[in-house]
Amino acid sequence: MKQKLVIIGNGMAPGRMLEHLFDMDPDAFEVTIFNAEPRVNYNRLMLSPVLSGEKTYSDIITHDDDWYRDHQVTLHKGARVSQIDRNAKAVTAENGITAPYDKLVIATGSLPIMIPLPGHTLEGVLVYRDLDDVEQMLSAAKAGGRAVVIGGGLLGLEAAAGLREQGMEVTVLHLMPTLMERQLDPTAGHLLEDAIVARGIEVITEANTEKILEKDGRVAGVLLDDGREIEASIVVMAVGIRPSTALAASADIDCNRGIVVGDDMRTSDPDIYALGECIEHRGLCYGLVAPLYEMAKVLAENLLGGTSEYNGSVTATKLKVTGIDLYSSGDFIDDEDREEIILRDGMAGIYKRLVLNDNRIIGAVLYGETSDGPWFFDLLKKQTDISPMRDTLIFGQAYQGGAPLDPTAAVAALPDNAEICGCNGICKSQITTAITEMGLTSLDGVRAHTKASSSCGTCTGLVEQLLTVTLGDGYKPSAVTPVCGCTDLGHDDVRHLIRARALKTLPAVMQALEWKTSCGCAKCRPALNYYLISDWPAEYEDDYQSRFINERVHANIQKDGTYSVVPRMWGGVTSATELRTIADVADKFNIPTIKVTGGQRIDMLGVRKEDLPAVWADLGEAGFVSGHAYAKGLRTVKTCVGTDWCRFGTQDSTGLGIRIEKFMWGSWTPAKVKMAVSGCPRNCAEATCKDIGIICVDSGFDIHFAGAAGLDIKGTEVLGHVKTADEVLEHIVALTQMYREQGHYLERIYKWANRIGLDEVRRQIMEDAAARQGYFDRFVFSQKFAQVDPWSERVSGKDKHEFMPMSDLTLEAAE
């Protein structure tokens, strides 16, 4: 007589297990299945295409009624098992059906996690787990409105994309800073966010939902803990799953997070097995399909008396949203003994990162082009030594021949008609022919004669490799100094490309310009942060973690870790009240040193970091704002006393200095900018060694620039002569803006001016009124976002974490 096999659950894992079982021995068991859902077996992975409308339920059925009949399986649909009687060896369903077993398989799967937020039981709050959920979402979508999806992981994003396809407005709320952070590194997370946003889905990261709002008994929206309200006609909770263990636990079968099974898939009861998302094996629970299939095979063999072992799975993730290619597997966190290989193709939107340890792949993140995912995954699972193909590994399997290829050889192997420059439609043979026939030896030569690499520049590497292939050792790459080790591009190229390709975030720049590291370094990050602020003042959000400490905390770090504070004294003018305040603050906070600076300011040195906000609060009450003595920005405008007091003064140099400073403070520049206004050619304000200096004369004002009195000492050059103070302001603001737009980070004005030519600066600022006006207007626009006193912001509580220690264990121990 056949043994009786009862299976609780009819998901993908038991479905696959039965296929194996019937393949090996169709007659071993009499099989009975209890399915809590009123259906046959369908492919749960395909729920997302059903939601998006690309497939229907009938398309995703894996085993139809005929299959069960053919295999003589008894399927109880809509029958939820409520009791396992291990002594009698029988199970009973809620609807009263009872079945005895010789072997029992528990495959109860998992339950979606519902966060018990206030309002989670309202009508219209859904989870995303089975076909019923999909059907509810589809009917909600017909009514239109906005769906809020809580959870930016795999399921949440698939739900969001599906609902968007169904015509709903969709907002995804995600607790962490980047999407799918468990599967993706931050770079890929940002790319994914861009792609999701491009589909018209709103994404809010670091969003902590406080409660679900109600109107007339059903969901009306959500409230975030920062006070934001988002209206919604449905809320989909997609924050994760947990193994469904209640039934097993009620029968006293060992459970932790999941039903505990051994390598043979047996539970603590030798006649009861479990598989799928409900189990815990060696401390791990699985929610992806590949491990479930591996378990299914092991279990089928063991049910037939075999001794197969399941040894756990390495998993890979693929997002199932049409048009977004994403693949991740293994471990991709930076570590000391790990190396990474990164390939970025900005134009094609490709990002690939392999993490290696001891010449073996331990993690892979692929975005935009995922066809090599399974190959990398295979190398990862098998722990293949990749050293023979290391140089070309990242290009994928197609590049792996019998012998190792280097990238230049890969370019050499391209056919003559392969397109190299997509912008200008230039193929390989056009470039090699030009090199040979015209005797070209440089990148610029190729650019001039073929236009290749002259537009977006992303094919520059390929063109250089073609020069190497064609000329051999005759080609010497031009000596552009790269920004840092993270890129081969120089500052000019980076600035040009940021503008030309409208790159507006750090991750976007690093991706499009094919940065070689995942998050830059201490050299490039402050430079890129400045370039983005300078080019996109209204849109770019300043990244404080990419600023040097002085600009992050708005004070100057000293050798002992304390800070110095320099309040702004407009034009170097102060008053008795201001001086009294400085004295009081110095006393109150035990500030050890007060020093007069070279820029006509007062420096308070030795302030403890924790005291900074309180020091600023007291200074602020007397009307002081930040003097930006720490900034790559406008520092000081030194003045002499001019016509107010001086018997030689020709103009109001003090008033002009104050006016300039009030107009220009707060602006960020490539390096610090120091100015001065002298009231006569005796030049007491020392204007002729400043970045920008004004010398007042009877007939008006001489504008000077490009002086230096630091590492280099250099008198200024004359920019030109103007008649009125208004014109002074117009010209020096335009000059500063030109420098802001063209300077390399940390390059002072005199170096910038020498690089691009003093005459060119004079031509644009003095002679070309339209250019001057353009620069002026752009400066004024950017000041709208820059002229915020950073001290008063921090007195009001901004960036509190910068100033206070996270904890003081000394105090806690004492308490």
Add this chain to the structure above:
Amino acid sequence: MSEVVPNWVRVGRLSDIPRRGARRVRNGAITIAVFRTAENRVFALEDKCPHKSGPLSQGIIHGDCVTCPLHNWVISLETGEAQEADEGGTLSFPVKLDGDDIHLDLNFPSSLRKSA
């Protein structure tokens, strides 16, 4: 001599530290810098550059290194050792994450581990 046993102490939450940022923890005479990388890994070093004792907590964090704010030495967050041509190291403390909570083992800074 008694054996040194671990002394795990909760010092704060992961969400207290900005990504690619650091916070200080005072412990008597020494200050410990607790770092959080872009990848959400957490490290703890004595807040003292091996070069001129600069506060590493104030540096720029990139990959799993921090650049000292005083003279741009690059220090490994994992080991506390100076990178590239520079030589020297600062104490590193074992870190354990329990959900959002950060715990440090104050009895096992790196110098003890090496001699153990």
